[in-house]
Amino acid sequence: MTTIERPRYNAVGEREPRVEGLHKVTGRTVYAADVQLPGMLHARLVLSPHPHARITALHADAALAHPGVVAVVTADDLARASRDGSNPARGASNRADALFADREAVFAGQPVAAVLGESYADAEEGAELVRVEYEVLPAVLDVEAAMEPDSPLARSPVSDIDHTEEDAHVTIDVRSEEAEGRATNIASHLSFERGDLDEGFSRADLVVEQSYRAALVHQGYIEPHATVASYDPATGDVAVWTSTQGQFHVRDTLMRLFKLPETKLRVVGCELGGGFGGKMIQSATIATACALVAGRPVKLVFTRREDLLAATPTPGSVVRLRSGITSEGDLTALEATVIYDAGAFPGAPVAAGTLLISSFYRWPHLRTDGYEVLTNHVSVGAIRAPGIHNITHAIEQQVDAMALGVGLDPAAVRLRNAVRTGDEMASGKPFPSIGMVETIEAAARHPIWTGREAARARSTETTRVGVGLAVSGWLGGLQPATCELMLNSDGTVNAVVGVMDISGVNTSFAQIVAEELAIPVERVSVSTGDTRTAPYAGIAAGSKTTITMGRAVREAAVDLREQMFSIAADQLEANPTDMVLGEGEVQVAGSPDRSLTFRRLAAITTGFGSLYTPIVGKGAISARVQAPGFTAQLAELEVDTVSGNVTLTGWATVQDAGYAINPLSVEGQMEGGTGMGIGIGLSEEYLYDDEGRLRNAGLLDYRMPTAADTPDIDSVIVEVPSEEGPYGARGVGEPSITAGGAAIANALHDALGVRLTEMPATPERVLRALGRVAD
Amino acid sequence: MARQTHRLDVNGRSHEIHAEPNRTLLEVVRDELRLTGAKEGCGTGDCGACTLLVDGRVVTSCLMLWPEAEGREVRTIEGLADGGELHPLQRAFVEHGAVQCGFCIPGMILAGVATLERVPSATRAEIRDGIAGNLCRCTGYQKIVDAIESVAEAPA
Ligand code: FES
Ligand code: FES
Numbered sequence: 001m002t003t004i005e006r007p008r009y010n011a012v013g014e015r016e017p018r019v020e021g022l023h024k025v026t027g028r029t030v031y032a033a034d035v036q037l038p039g040m041l042h043a044r045l046v047l048s049p050h051p052h053a054r055i056t057a058l059h060a061d062a063a064l065a066h067p068g069v070v071a072v073v074t075a076d077d078l079a080r081a082s083r084d085g086s087n088p089a090r091g092a093s094n095r096a097d098a099l100f101a102d103r104e105a106v107f108a109g110q111p112v113a114a115v116l117g118e119s120y121a122d123a124e125e126g127a128e129l130v131r132v133e134y135e136v137l138p139a140v141l142d143v144e145a146a147m148e149p150d151s152p153l154a155r156s157p158v159s160d161i162d163h164t165e166e167d168a169h170v171t172i173d174v175r176s177e178e179a180e181g182r183a184t185n186i187a188s189h190l191s192f193e194r195g196d197l198d199e200g201f202s203r204a205d206l207v208v209e210q211s212y213r214a215a216l217v218h219q220g221y222i223e224p225h226a227t228v229a230s231y232d233p234a235t236g237d238v239a240v241w242t243s244t245q246g247q248f249h250v251r252d253t254l255m256r257l258f259k260l261p262e263t264k265l266r267v268v269g270c271e272l273g274g275g276f277g278g279k280m281i282q283s284a285t286i287a288t289a290c291a292l293v294a295g296r297p298v299k300l301v302f303t304r305r306e307d308l309l310a311a312t313p314t315p316g317s318v319v320r321l322r323s324g325i326t327s328e329g330d331l332t333a334l335e336a337t338v339i340y341d342a343g344a345f346p347g348a349p350v351a352a353g354t355l356l357i358s359s360f361y362r363w364p365h366l367r368t369d370g371y372e373v374l375t376n377h378v379s380v381g382a383i384r385a386p387g388i389h390n391i392t393h394a395i396e397q398q399v400d401a402m403a404l405g406v407g408l409d410p411a412a413v414r415l416r417n418a419v420r421t422g423d424e425m426a427s428g429k430p431f432p433s434i435g436m437v438e439t440i441e442a443a444a445r446h447p448i449w450t451g452r453e454a455a456r457a458r459s460t461e462t463t464r465v466g467v468g469l470a471v472s473g474w475l476g477g478l479q480p481a482t483c484e485l486m487l488n489s490d491g492t493v494n495a496v497v498g499v500m501d502i503s504g505v506n507t508s509f510a511q512i513v514a515e516e517l518a519i520p521v522e523r524v525s526v527s528t529g530d531t532r533t534a535p536y537a538g539i540a541a542g543s544k545t546t547i548t549m550g551r552a553v554r555e556a557a558v559d560l561r562e563q564m565f566s567i568a569a570d571q572l573e574a575n576p577t578d579m580v581l582g583e584g585e586v587q588v589a590g591s592p593d594r595s596l597t598f599r600r601l602a603a604i605t606t607g608f609g610s611l612y613t614p615i616v617g618k619g620a621i622s623a624r625v626q627a628p629g630f631t632a633q634l635a636e637l638e639v640d641t642v643s644g645n646v647t648l649t650g651w652a653t654v655q656d657a658g659y660a661i662n663p664l665s666v667e668g669q670m671e672g673g674t675g676m677g678i679g680i681g682l683s684e685e686y687l688y689d690d691e692g693r694l695r696n697a698g699l700l701d702y703r704m705p706t707a708a709d710t711p712d713i714d715s716v717i718v719e720v721p722s723e724e725g726p727y728g729a730r731g732v733g734e735p736s737i738t739a740g741g742a743a744i745a746n747a748l749h750d751a752l753g754v755r756l757t758e759m760p761a762t763p764e765r766v767l768r769a770l771g772r773v774a775d
Numbered sequence: 776m777a778r779q780t781h782r783l784d785v786n787g788r789s790h791e792i793h794a795e796p797n798r799t800l801l802e803v804v805r806d807e808l809r810l811t812g813a814k815e816g817c818g819t820g821d822c823g824a825c826t827l828l829v830d831g832r833v834v835t836s837c838l839m840l841w842p843e844a845e846g847r848e849v850r851t852i853e854g855l856a857d858g859g860e861l862h863p864l865q866r867a868f869v870e871h872g873a874v875q876c877g878f879c880i881p882g883m884i885l886a887g888v889a890t891l892e893r894v895p896s897a898t899r900a901e902i903r904d905g906i907a908g909n910l911c912r913c914t915g916y917q918k919i920v921d922a923i924e925s926v927a928e929a930p931a
Contacts, residue, residue, distance in 0.1 A: 021869035024877030025861070025884060027812020027852035034811040121795070220912045222816040222824055223878040273814070273878030274912050304817040504875070664872040668914060672875060675915030699821035699910070707916040708907040712899070715917075 006719060007659070011514035011521055012727055015664040019507045019526065020271070032226035032243040032270040032283075037297040040228065041070055043290050044123040045306060046113040046130045048105035051141070051376035051692030052154065053134035055103050055112065063115055063129040068122025072130060073290050074113045075100040081258055081292035088257040095312060095345040095379045096253055099285050105134070106155045106344035107378045108693045109309025114290050116298060139376040139692040143341040144318060146185040146373050154185050154374040155344055185374040187346045192358055192368045192426035200333025200365025204324025206405045212394035213758045214741070215685030216316035216341065219383050220676065220704050223273020224307040225283035229290070230297035238292070239266045242284040245275040245500055246539030250284045251531040257285060258292060268530040269500045276676070277382030277541060282311055308697045312381025313686065315340040315348045319357070319394035325402040329413045333365040334358055338391060340372050345379035348372040349387030352475070357391040358426035360436070360473065361399070361417040368426060376692055382541065384673055385474040385734035389680055389741050393759050396470040396742035401755065410746070411444040414471055435656035435720030436630040440471055442718050443632035443654045455636055455650075456750070464639045465649075466751025470742035473630035476731035477542025478623040481552040482535040485513065485560050485617035489606060491584055491598035493517065495526045495556070497549055498534030503733050504665035505545045509553045511661055512726060516557035518581040519598075543731025546661065547627045550726040552619035560617025567605060567612050568596045627722035627730040631655040633674065635743040636711075639751050641770060644763030646682055646748070648711040655715075658722040658730030667715040670736045674713050677740020679705045682760050781845040785810070786854025792841070800844050801825045801836035804851060812852035812881040816910070823909030826882030827851055833889045833908070852881035855888070863926050864888055871922040875913035883909045887923040896928040 006013060023029045048055075060072035078099060079087040092098035101110045113130055117123030140146045140154040201207055227242040238260055244250050247269030255262060272279060287300040302311065318339045324332040336357050340348035354370025383389075403413035418436045425431060443449060452467035459465045486494045493513055499505070506526040514521045528534065537549065565579035568586040572594050580589045587595040605612040636650035653674045660666040683703040687695045696702045721728025741759045749755050754769045767773045776795040783790050785808060792807055804810050804827065816824030818837045825837040828850040855862045864887050868874050883906060890897055890905025897905060902923045903916070911919060 015872070017869050017872060018874055020877075021874045022861075024874045024880050025852075025865040025868050026856060027810070027881045029877055030811070031814070031878065033815070034805075036809075221876070221878075222822060222910060222912050223814065223876070224816070272876060274876045276912070301815075304819065304822075502876070668872050668875055668918060671915035671917040672913045673915075676912065678915075698819055699817045700819065704910055704912065706907040706910065707903040707920065710903075710916050712920075713915050713917045 007727070009515055009727070010518065011511045012661045014511065014662070016507050016511055016521060016662050017664065018504050019510055029271045031223055031273050032228060032241050033301045035228040035241045035270070037228060037230055040297040040299055041116045041118065041294060042120040042123045043114045043116050043287060043298050043300040044127040045111045046115065046127050046132065047306065047310060048101055048110045048112050049108060049693070050105055050134055050136055051108040051139040052137040053105045054137060055101060055105060055132060056135050057133040058113065059131040062131065063126040066122070066126050066129055068118040069115060069126035070118065071116045071294050072113055072126070073116065073293050075102040077293055078289055081289040083259040086259065095347060096281050096285060097257060098345065099289055104156055107376050109378055111286065111310055114286055116290055116294055140185060141375060141377070141688065141692045143316070143339055143373050143375055146375050147371065149184060151185055154376050186371055187342055187374050188350060188372045190351060190354055190370050192354065192366065194363065194426065195365035197333050197335055197365050197367050201324050203326060204332045205327040206402060207322065207324045208398060208401050208405060209322040210398060210401070210757060212319045212397065214317045214390040214393050215760060216313055216377060217680050217684045217686065218308055218313040218702060219276040219278035220679070221274030221276055221279060224302040224304055225279065225311055226301040227283040227287035228297060228299045229284070229287040231291040231295060233295045236264050238264055238288065239268070240284055240288055241268045241270050243272055243279055244269050244281060244284060245272065245279050245502055245541055247500060247531050248498060248536055249539050250281050253281055253285065254288050258288065266530055266532045269528065272500055272502050275502055276384050277386055278312055280381065304699060305697045308702060309378065309694055312347065312379060314383035314386060315342060315380040317341065317390040319391060321394055321398045323398055323402060325406055327406050329403065329406065329408045329416050331361050331363055331417045334363045334368070336368040338368065338370045340387065341375050341377055342372045343375060343377040343379035346372060347380050349382065353387035353391045355426055356388060357395050360395065360419060360471070362419060362423060366426060377688070384676065384737040388472060388474055388738045389677060392470060392472040392738045393741045393745060396472065396739065397745050397755060400746045400749065411440060411449065411469055415440050431628065432625045433720065433723050434628050434630060435718055436471065436473060438718050438720050439630045439632045439654050439656050442716055443469060443634055443652065446634055446652045446654070446716065448634040448636050448650050448652050462641050464641060464751040466747040466749070467634065467636045468743045468745065468747030468750055469632065469634055470739040470746055471630065471632045472735065472738035472742070473628055474543060474731065474734045474738060475626050475628045476734070477544040478626060479538035479544060479548055480620070480622045481537060481548040483549065483552040483556040483619045484535060485556040487560060487598060487602045487615040489599065489602045491602060492523045492525070493560070495524065495553060496529045496534055497526065497553070498529055498531070498537030499545055499549050500540040501528055502540045503545070503669055504662065505549065508546055508550060508661045508665060512550055512553045513557045516554060517561060519584055543629065543734045546729050547722065547725035547731055548621065548623045550661065550729060551621045551724070554619065554726050555621060556617040556619030559619060560615060563615045563617065564598070564601050567601060571596055623724060625724045627658055627725045629656055629730045629732055629735040631735040631739050633739040633743040635747040637744065637747045637751065639748065639766060644766035646761060646766065648678065651711045652714040652716060653736060654718060655732065655735055656718045656720050656730060657732045658725050659719050659728035660717050661727060661729055663717060666717055666732050669732045670715045671713045673734065673736025674740055675705055675710055677737045678710060680760060681741035681744035683762065685760055779842060781842050783841065783844055783849060784847070785849045786851055794841065796840065796842050798841055799837050800827065800839040800841045803841040804836065810851050810853050814878055814881065816878065823882045823886060824879055826885045826909060828885050828889060831889065831892060833886055852885060855884065862888070864923065867922040867925050871918045871925060873914060873918040873922040879909060879911040883911060883919060890923065891927055896930040899924055902927070
C-alpha cells in the first residue's frame with residue numbers, strides 16, 4: 001500500500017474480507033456442476049478430430065441402441081429445440097450461435113453432437129459409439145500465410161462480422177471494418193494514422209525494427225464450463241443454472257436462439273469458479289438445446305480436455321514494429337502491424353489491441369494496422385484485458401530496446417513519453433483522467449528497480465540475473481446499471497443486483513451501502529438475483545462492475561436515505577433537510593434525542609394500516625466516462641543458461657486503482673492478474689501438431705504456474721481518482737494481466753543481453769535465443 | 776458393470792456404498808454422499824481441486840477408485856470444521872483474502888492442513904512446495920501463502 005494521503009471514509013477504503021468467504025471455505029457454495037435435478041440426464045460431447053472437414057454422414061444407431069442412451073443431438077436437431085422450428089446453427093456467423101458443427105467442422109475439437117444418457121457413464125459410452133464420416137479439407141494453420149490472397153479459406157464464407165464477443169469487454173468508439181468481398185481469411189482490418197511517418201523517422205537518431213509473437217492461451221479458470229438446463233414441456237418453462245459471467249447475456253442469447261419468451265425463461269448464474277473473460281455461454285447453449293429436444297433436465301459439464309479444445313481461449317498474435325527515438329529520448333514515430341489469429345470465428349480483440357499499441361505514448365507520427373484473421377484453430381474469446389498482453393509484450397520490449405539503444409534509463413524514457421490526462425489516443429479521442437505517470441513513478445521508486453544493479457551483480461557464469469520493467473493499461477467498458485435496496489424490519493438493509501460477483505464486488509457494494517447509511521457492513525446483505533428477480537445487468541467484464549454498478553448501489557443508498565429522512569422529518573415535525581444519520585437512526589441535526597431508529601422507520605412504513613409507502617431505494621445510472629487503469633510491473637529473475645530455466649525471484653505490481661474501495665480485493669485482483677501474466681510470459685501456450693490438432697489438451701502439458709513457480713508479489717496501489725467511478729474508483733480487474741509477459745522479456749534481456757521475441761519464454765526458447773539449440 | 780458394496784469412513788461417519796467399482800472416490804463422495812465441496816477441475820490428477828485427505832495424506836480423489844478407500848479414514852472439506860467451530864486455516868483463508876472464486880479452495884485448504892501437519896513451522900517456500908499440486912488461477916497464491924503462514928507455528 002502507498003502512503004499517499006487518502007480521503008477518509010467509514011466503511012469504504014477498509015480491507016473487508018469477502019462476504020461469501022465462509023461458504024467457500026466450508027465447501028457449501030453451490031457451483032453449476034453441483035446442481036442435481038430429478039430425472040436429470042447427462043450429456044457428453046462428440047468432437048471433431050479434424051481442424052477442417054466436411055461432415056458427410058453421422059451414424060447414431062449404435063449409440064442409440066446402447067442401454068441408457070436417450071438421444072443423440074446434432075446440428076440438424078436444433079430446429080426441434082427452437083420454438084418456431086428455425087435452426088439457429090444454420091450459417092451461424094458467431095461462435096455462440098454455432099452450437100454444433102453444421103456440415104463443416106472448422107476446428108479440431110468443435111462439438112459435432114451431444115449424447116444424452118441416464119447416467120454420465122451411459123452418455124460417455126454412447127458418445128464413443130457415434131460414428132462420424134468426414135471428408136478432410138485443407139486446414140489453414142499459419143496466421144500470416146492465411147492472409148495471402150491465394151490461401152485456402154478456413155471456412156465457407158458467412159455473411160456478417162459479428163462483434164458480440166469483442167463488445168462485451170471494452171467500450172471503444174472505433175470499429176474494425178469488415179474486409180471487403182469476404183474472399184479472404186481476413187475477417188476485419190482497421191488502421192490509425194497521425195502526422196507523417198517519413199518525417200518522424202527522419203527525426204530519429206535510432207530506428208528499431210522487430211517482430212514479436214505471442215501464443216494462443218487459455219483463461220485457465222479451474223472450474224470447467226458447466227450448465228444444468230431444464231425444460232418442462234407441460235408448462236413451457238425453461239430454467240438454466242449455469243457458470244457464466246453474465247446471466248442476462250445467457251438469457252438474451254437463449255431467447256434469440258430458441259425463440260423463447262422471456263416470461264418462460266429463468267437463468268440462474270451460479271457462483272462462478274473463475275471466468276477471466278472466457279466464461280460466457282458455451283455450455284448453456286448446448287445444454288439448453290439438449291433439454292429442449294429431450295424434454296428433460298440435462299447436465300453438461302466440460303471435461304478439462306473439452307474446455308481446452310472447445311471453449312474460447314484467447315488469440316495468439318504477430319506484431320511487427322518499426323519505431324524511432326531521438327538521443328534525448330523523445331519517441332518520434334511508430335509503424336505497427338497487429339495480427340490476431342481469431343481461429344474459426346471472428347471474436348479477436350483487434351480494435352482494442354490496435355488502438356492501445358499506439359496510444360500509451362505520445363507518438364507524434366504513427367500508422368497502425370490491425371487484422372483479425374480466420375484460421376482453423378479454436379475460435380477465440382476474451383481474457384482479462386483481451387489482446388493487451390500480446391501488444392504489451394511487443395511495444396514494451398520495443399520501448400525498452402530504444403531506450404537502451406540510445407543509452408537512456410528505460411523508466412525515464414517511459415516517463416518522458418507517457419500519455420497524460422487529456423492526451424489523444426491514436427483514434428483522436430482524448431484520455432479521461434489517467435494515472436500512467438504516477439504508476440511508472442511508483443515503480444521507478446520500488447526497491448526491485450532501484451536495486452537492480454545489486455541484483456545483476458549476483459550473476460555467475462551459468463546463472464544470470466536480470467530485472468525488467470513493463471507498463472500497460474486498459475480502458476475498460478461502460479454500461480448502464482441498476483440496483484434495488486430494501487430496508488428490513490430489523491433495520492438492516494438488503495441489496496439486490498443482477499451482475500455476477502466475480503471479483504468480490506458484492507463485498508464492495510456492502511461497503512458502499514454501509515458508508516452511505518452510516519451502518520456497519522454486517523448490517524447489509526447483497527444478493528445476486530436471477531434473471532427473473534434481479535434488475536437487468538450487463539456481463540461482469542471489462543473491469544466495469546464496480547465503477548458502474550457501484551455507482552448505482554451508491555445512488556440506491558442515497559435514495560433510501562432520502563426516503564428515510566423525509567418520513568422521519570414528517571414524524572418528528574422537522575424539515576427533511578435538517579435530518580442527519582446517527583448510529584442506526586435518523587436524527588434531527590443538533591438534537592440527537594429527536595430521532596427514529598431504522599427499525600422503527602421500517603415498522604411504520606410496512607405495518608398493518610401504515611400511512612407511508614415502504615422504503616425501497618433505487619439506483620439507476622448511465623455511464624459516459626471510462627476509468628482506465630494503468631499498471632507498471634517489475635520482474636526480477638534468474639536464468640540458468642545451461643537448462644534455460646527461468647526462476648522468478650522478485651515481483652512488484654503497481655496499479656492505479658483510482659480509489660481502492662476494498663484494498664484487500666484490489667490486491668487480490670492485482671495478484672491474480674499478475675499470476676496469469678507470469679504463466680503467459682513463461683509457460684502457457686497451445687501447441688499444435690502439423691495437422692492442426694492440439695498436442696497439449698490437459699493441465700499436465702498446458703502448464704499454468706503453481707505456487708512453487710510464483711514469487712511473492714508486492715502489490716503497490718496508486719490512487720489517481722477517476723471522474724465518474726464511485727469515490728474515484730477505477731476498473732482494477734484487468735490491467736494486472738497486461739504487463740507480466742513483457743516485464744519478464746525485458747528482465748531476460750537484462751540478464752542475457754538477447755531479446756526473446758516469442759512468448760512464452762520457455763527453456764527451449766531461452767536456449768535458442770542464446771544460440772545453444774538450433775532453430 | 777456390476778455394483779459392489781463397501782464401507783467408507785468419511786468425516787468420522789461410516790457409510791455403506793453400492794456403486795460400480797470403476798468409479799472414482801471423487802464421484803462417489805460427490806454423487807453418492809452429496810459432499811460437493813470437492814471439485815473436479817481436470818480429472819487427470821493435475822489441478823488438485825479434488826484433493827481429499829485419506830489417512831491424513833493428500834490424495835487426488837479423481838484418480839483413486841473408491842473401493843481402495845475402504846478401511847481408511849477419508850476427510851473432506853465438510854468434515855474440517857469441528858461442529859460450528861471453523862478450523863483455524865478456514866478462518867485464516869477468509870481473513871487474509873485468500874478466497875476468490877473459491878473453486879480451488881476446499882482442495883487448497885486440505886493441502887494446507889496436510890502441509891502444516893507434516894511441517895508445523897513451514898516457511899513460505901515449504902508452504903509453496905506443499906500446495907504445488909493445487910492450482911489456483913485467481914489469487915497468484917500470494918494471500919493463500921499468507922493465510923497458511925499465519926497459522927504455521929513460529930520456527931523453533
Ligand atoms: S480434478 Fe483431480 S486433480 Fe484435477
Ligand atoms: S480462488 Fe479461484 S481458483 Fe483459487
